[in-house]
Amino acid sequence: MEKVRVATPGDAVVLGRLLADFNTEFDAEGQDADAFARRFSTLLARDDTLALLTGPAEDPTGFAWVTFRPTPYADGPLAQLEELYVRPALRSQRIGTAIIAALRAESRRRGALEVLINVDADDTDTRRFYERHGFSCLDPDSGSTMLCYLGSPDA
Template sequence: MTAALRLARPEDLDRVTALVEAFHAETGLAQTDEERRAAVAPLLDGIPHGCVYLIGPARAPLGYVVITFGWSVEFGGMDAFVDEIYIRPAIRRRGIAGEVLTELPKALARGGIKALHLEVDGDDTSAQRLYQRAGFQGRDRYMLMSRKL
């Protein structure tokens, strides 16, 4: 099985939002279809703030990853955040997410990204191990904090 990545385009909106809906249902994130489409569509239209990659075959993707872009003085330039990564439950634990998290940073670095960040549930030791194997490290002195506006 391959974790080939393909940049999602506007014509992939239904395919991507179906995967996002499945991920959000699994993790308990409440969002209407309208909100979901409004959040995803600009990423597919090419706004400079992020992008969506479909994982695997174009007709039947295995999952997706959303990358958002920012700027970091600490890291010396443009940085990115893995906003969401999702692999269909039936094909998990086959190394697909690990492959994505190993190859995607290489491509992003070639594009000038200086650092790639992600957030993980503090109780999800399985996900933490996956991310550590892909080279991500916790930052003991820091904790991600959010404020919804």
């Protein structure tokens, strides 16, 4: 299985490049790699964030960006998988699976209550990937479908 390592602030430039590639692939509007790298250099120094990288340091094959936030439902945090990206030519080689395994291990180590992931409803490949790894869009208590709502702070 692919080796996964925890990123450091020194990895900010490669993470910025990977996030820019992710946004380009999915036609998402966003800042450029330099802006992402600048933010990653600050964010990676925090205790409530985590970036995981696979592949060679100079040219990683994939990454995950995770935040940990407090919750009144547990003594530990809630882990939020913000982004998971594997270079398109390298998909279906278990790189994403290795990243998910490392994310789960780190979440357990931090005492996280659960891992939360938001996925676009029409992104069926990604939904299948997470479902194959035991994630569900159904509330475990009620069985109802969970939704994510976004809004501007200015609204």
